[in-house]
Amino acid sequence: MTNEFYKTNRKERAVENIISVEHLCKKYTTYKRESGFKASVKSFFHREKVYVDAVKDVTFQVKRGDIIGILGPNGAGKSTTIKMLTGTLYPTEGVINVMGFSPYKDRISYVRNMGAVFGQKSQLIFDIPPLDSFRMNKAIYGIPDKEYEETLHTLIEILELEDKVMRPTRVLSLGERMKCEFIMAMLHNPPIVYLDEPTIGLDVIAKQNIREFIKQMNERGTTFILTTHDLEDVQQLAKDVIIINKGEKVFDGSIADLRRNLGNKKVVELTVDSYSEKGIVYGNKNIEIRGTTVISELSHQKTTLEVDTDVISISEFMNELSSQYAFTDISIKELSMETIITKIYKETGNKE
Numbered sequence: 001m002t003n004e005f006y007k008t009n010r011k012e013r014a015v016e017n018i019i020s021v022e023h024l025c026k027k028y029t030t031y032k033r034e035s036g037f038k039a040s041v042k043s044f045f046h047r048e049k050v051y052v053d054a055v056k057d058v059t060f061q062v063k064r065g066d067i068i069g070i071l072g073p074n075g076a077g078k079s080t081t082i083k084m085l086t087g088t089l090y091p092t093e094g095v096i097n098v099m100g101f102s103p104y105k106d107r108i109s110y111v112r113n114m115g116a117v118f119g120q121k122s123q124l125i126f127d128i129p130p131l132d133s134f135r136m137n138k139a140i141y142g143i144p145d146k147e148y149e150e151t152l153h154t155l156i157e158i159l160e161l162e163d164k165v166m167r168p169t170r171v172l173s174l175g176e177r178m179k180c181e182f183i184m185a186m187l188h189n190p191p192i193v194y195l196d197e198p199t200i201g202l203d204v205i206a207k208q209n210i211r212e213f214i215k216q217m218n219e220r221g222t223t224f225i226l227t228t229h230d231l232e233d234v235q236q237l238a239k240d241v242i243i244i245n246k247g248e249k250v251f252d253g254s255i256a257d258l259r260r261n262l263g264n265k266k267v268v269e270l271t272v273d274s275y276s277e278k279g280i281v282y283g284n285k286n287i288e289i290r291g292t293t294v295i296s297e298l299s300h301q302k303t304t305l306e307v308d309t310d311v312i313s314i315s316e317f318m319n320e321l322s323s324q325y326a327f328t329d330i331s332i333k334e335l336s337m338e339t340i341i342t343k344i345y346k347e348t349g350n351k352e
């Protein structure tokens, strides 16, 4: 399977592009440093340059009102892409157009139109209550009093933070703090909000609260660009996904497209009767049903199979299975998102 295989483009919808990225590249320049005192002294006089192609010729568009998930393994170039979109890094090559702004060149006017939440970097001041940090942003963005009061009231209510925003930030839980980060990013009511790992380190309930908030804000019109390693974030939120691997875009489309591109596969979990003469023999990987492969054997009796439904229909598979083997339980599921993403990372990460 070639990388081209994944490059199905998202269908054009009859709404305007809010972000247009053309042939974006970022090359970092660093210096090689060897360890030891002698090498340190030497590097003072001569430093060998090292180039890192973090983003290579990436092109995509985002429609107003979308939630786009940017996925990729560690070091793929996601944060670099987000930093170029927010204007904190300049591209080495290529063009970014966000609502007519060039993020890096028009930084001052652009920041009024976008917000950003970085899961690993706080915008709140630790020793003062979030409310004071919010007031600081009110002043920075020049938000009129009435608008500020209304937006703040709405955000505090949706995020259920009424009794929290007056306590010092340092005493808040991670989940409460993350909700306050969202208020910081959204007080000036930006049409676009960038989220870099917004649910990192949160418990399942806090994650769910944040996801519900993002959904509500999206229904009110905010466009979100989200990078995450949490596939549940993507499944629950993202309308479309862009996958980057080794700096290159390797997929751009919906989650349904992603499944289709991998072929129509189902995962079958079988529990076999170990006492039956017809039972699948433990350790036997040669299940002789066409389009079927054993992907794992959890125990003596539990086996997981992958069935390619382009080769054999599920009813044919069931007929063959029951004529050849005895089983006591069966479940048939879609390929998990994790399996799909792992396959894509592997298949697109191996080339040089």
Ligand SMILES: Nc1ncnc2c1ncn2[C@@H]1O[C@H](COP(=O)(O)OP(=O)(O)OP(=O)(O)O)[C@@H](O)[C@H]1O
Pocket: 028, 029, 030, 052, 053, 054, 072, 073, 074, 075, 076, 077, 078, 079, 080, 081
């Ligand atoms: N300032 C920098 N100087 C040199 N190389 C850098 C710099 N920042 C990032 N890189 C390199 O660029 C590549 C892409 O990094 P980036 O942080 O964009 O990846 P990522 O997809 O966000 O990864 P992760 O999921 O681990 O956060 C990596 O190889 C990284 O080591």
